[in-house]
Amino acid sequence: MIFLLAVTLILRDGKRINSPSIHLEGEKIFLEDTVLSRRDVDEIVFKTGGISMGKGERDVSSLLRLAEKADSLFPDAPGVVLIDEGRWEYFPDGSRKYTYHFAGLVKKEEKRGWRRRFFWYEKEREALRVEYARVIKPDGSVRYAGEIKIASPTTGDVFFDRGEIASFELPDVDPGDIVEYLYVDSTFKPWFPSLFEGDWFFGGREPVLYSSLTIKIPPGETLIYVARNGKPEVKRKRNEWTFTMECIPPVIEEPAMPPLSDLVPSITFSNLTSWDPLFDWYGEFQKRRLRITPRIKRVADSLTSGVDEPEKKVEILYHWVQRNIRYISIKGGASSGVSGHPAEETLLKGYGDCTDKAILFAALLRACGIEAYPVYINTNDAGSLVREVPSFYGNHAIDKVKFDGKEIFLDATGYYSRYPSFWSADHGVWAVNALERRIEYIPIPPPERNARIYTYSMVLHEDGTLDVEFQSEYTGDYESWIRGFWDTRREEEKERVFQGMVKEVSPKAELVSWEIENLKDLSKPLRLKIRYRIKDFPEKAENYWIFRLPELQERMEKRELSLTERRYPLFYETSEMIVQRVKLILPPGKVSPPSSIELKGRYALFSGEYRVKEDTLYLEAIWKRWEREIPPEEYSEYRRQVMEAKRWLGKPVILELQ
Template sequence: MNCIKKIAAAVMVLCLIAITTAPQSATASQVSKETLDLIKKAGDKERYPDANAIVILDKTDVEFHGDGTGTTHNYSLVKILTQSGLESYSDYKIGYYKAYDTVRVEQARVIKADGSAVDVPDDMIKDINSTATEEMNIYEPDAKIKVITFKNLEIGDCIEYYTVDSVFHAPMENEFDGIAGFQSFDPIIKVEYNITGPKNKPLRHMTRNGKVNFAQKEVGDKVSYSWWAENVQRIISEPAMPALQDVATTVVFTTLKSWEDMSRWWNAIAEPKYAMNDSLRAEVASLTADKQTKDEKIDAIYRFVDQKVRYMGLGTGKKKGLEPKPVTETYETKYGVCRDVAALMVAMLREAKIESEIVLTGVGYEVPKAMPVLAFNHAIVAIKNDDGTYRYADPTIKNSTAWLPAVEMDQQVLLCTKKGNTLVDTPHSPAEQNMGTIKATSNLTEAGLFTSEVTISTIGIYDLALRGWVKAMPPAQVKQIWSYLLSEMYPGTRLTSFDFSDADDLHKPFEIKLSYQIDKYPTEAGKFMLMKSPVSLGFFEIISKFTLASASLPERKYPWVLGFSFGADEEETINLPAGLQIKSVPDPVSKKLGPIEYKMIYNTTSSQELAGGGTQIKYEKRLLIDAKQMSPAEYAQLKQVLLASSKAQRGEIIMLRDDQN
């Protein structure tokens, strides 16, 4: 449903600002003819066979004042078509932040199929703590959700609600901005968005991902802006699609003139928080005392903040949900949210004479570059290089060998400086810097016993994923899971040894070593013997196994979001006993399509070339996906590569005994 979103979930909680006028309504127990006519004209499942609900009307009017405060009235009328729709709309939730705004429900009711109405009782309208912040270990009592529970809702009914959101303290004084949605996962018959504001605070705006109608007029010392659309098609959800606001039709609006203005504003908030005390200065001196290079000093400070400061928050100060705590408080308590942790690292770096700044960024969605809006949900650190460029670090990411993981590369950031900066992107992280390397040396005996020693080496996102996974459970459980994976690969496989490197040592790449054996591994097929390279089956390359599971659709309408670039190298050398000859191996495959590279090849070495006799088979595969998001056309190329890989996995090594030759 539509509301003005400042898109700052949890850590930079902002307010929703909007106003609307409901259609004429009768008493609580009576529904107006106007509303009943809207419901009747809307149609039902016959008209919308694939929909779970119909948004009959969503109407919002926003009035803001010169100081950035304002009021929102929102009216919505929704018809429920399926059980899924009923489950989606049985609870309607409105987020707000007590330090900035209040929300009240003027009306909420269920309109039954026969036209009667059942009001939502007061005890079914509740204020609860934001679950999003609690899940992130942020204990913020002012981050609230108003929940309307439509208890008597049934398929064929409608829900109707009318809410008022009053902003009494603007997050950014004297400015107003937001993003209005005109499309959702349900069809919309009519959606309206009206904003009224002072003439001396002109609203800049743009429409993304589609078109809407627009009108503007002046009334005295105010200007009214109106957008509306009718018969809006629903967005059909796809696995691993971008955030809704990145694909839906939206209107972005702001009174801000530039990103530089926002950069200076945040810098003014953050700078006073960097004040040091003797204890913190002594900590920096101790951490950097024996460090010779700039990078060594940066790494020492980064590791201290990353490992010693717990991600946990409790909002304080006038700008609760926005401003960082004093860095001395974060240092003493050893906890904070992203902005607190980033501010502490900036202050410590500056104490070590390393120029740095706090940085705002949006994780999980795209910040609209063309229009400065307060659309951030995370804070990290920018470190100035000698040539004037910047590197970035996120001290809230645990278990990362890199200062900034691949998931935060190719992402919009705003450096908050006294001079003011514009929005830029973090650099790309190539797939080669986020690799898993699986190497196996295997032996097959004349009796059919297959033994193998496997090493899995990691770098970048691969290292972060496996290291974090191992640290999340007892070692015995990790071993048990690998034993299960091997039995899934081939029934009866026995894990004979298992070990992994120190997951707490972030200065060394994480590595897993294991060995296993399989009795009577080759399959007899008449005079032939068949087997596959176990590594080629993909069970050891577990990152691809899980991440590529979302590439299930044959084609897509929206981009496919992987979230990071990554790659994997597989190599297995299989030593065969004397008396076995290779008749054939799977054909090589090589594909380079857009950001995807795939190569697979088998090579054989005959007994004449080996000192100990026998034959050697070497399997090699490389997969590189050098993009964190793919267009539908690039996704089609990925499907070609995955099809080729699937065919290659089905290929068999065909052998023949000398006595059968």
């Protein structure tokens, strides 16, 4: 049975009936005071969705018994999910209904947040009914939620021109109480009626006693599904499937772990056996929005005037879209939410979200004769694509660009990515390329494309003063972050930050000068130049000076390696390279640096070498990591490699003065 609010029924004889609510069950339509056959109804017009609150009565004693069991099984947990139960029903007309039942035992203060529940809700497409929401006290007494509150959401640079947030709050929730609610969300105007898809996660950061998902589809429909990270019990009865797991332990938080959705047991399902319908649907939206208008052509030509090389045109347009189109997201229906606004509209407004900027960038490239395709991805902190199951996919949009036999990916969403770098959250993920009808992998750039290069020219004077000229430059997303940091600082702030940087090197350090090169010019590498002085730099013992080169060891400080062993993979967004080069002019004497080192591992490499030439000491130390994830079974070896590299960089240099 499906429950809908605020509808108009148009009968076959032309008569119109307005009703504040209806129930649909089989071939019958139940109004408040009558029952109609679907054969008598020509059209149901859903003028608006709605939201309402009811009260239901469920067995309190059974929940109290579950709470006792949960307390004995998970005595130290701050909260235990007693019931986590979902049910999807898909109807022949494409509408669908989702019913969710939750009950959780609050054991500590930090889980009192369960008393609040928020729903993203589009009243033009959905009807939402909270059947009941209550708190059950240990003595069995019950208190219900009050009214449902509605708010229009805005978050930073994201604005919603459709949809609202509905919420309720349960009163007087304390440790020892059970929070329980059940709601029904009916979607009567789905974006894509012939697609029925979703996923379900068994467990999470709290232990779960019972979790189940039921899926019911019309006879003759197909259902495919993939289970990951566990095997739920599966029961099928004709066109209805139920997936169940019990006593699921919590995910224990670790530093730098993969997204939760890639760790917990899950089911991903769809009624499509091929991506083709989604390619068609996405592609039609994109084709209309990629239209090269005279204005788009004029802008593309003017920006690339006098440039013949395709790659240089890509670079110019990439930087221009980033710097001139502000990121603001306007979320509406499927056409704007999924495929963005027309390229010319975004150009004229001067703002748009990731999809809008991807559409505009691709249109400008196409106006120059360069192949470009907007693609949808999930950023690598948001969970992996299950490629076997066609589904709505992606929390982000970027572009695939083809020229001179090359295929690259670029992300024009931000403001600071220097070609050919793009946001590290896009690395190592799958992309849905609708126009080329492909699911394709975005490779992780080599470490050289995510490099930090630090160069020192130092002079150690006979009075023990160390003069340092430092320069840093970067490639990849780290450069984008550094550029954004400095671009948003006022001049007086910059001076204070540089002062703080040299004081972190040594409390005795004094800033002499600083300079930032190419801060506003995305086409050139960003460089930081700092000069500072440290008095009484070496430790002295008779005619021996002992010192450690500044800052080198600190760059191998990796807080994510605090654990001696791990349960889950160590997760990074992208590859990494750190190059440190030092030229140090010394007073006359005999210098004894550490011996050279090379540490080769499966996921990383470190090499360090000192050389002495007359009165000058040279150092080159290089760290490379080329993978995003380190499996738990490889973690100890990787950690040992990093620690050994860090120890080597911290070894002292000994100078025996003449």
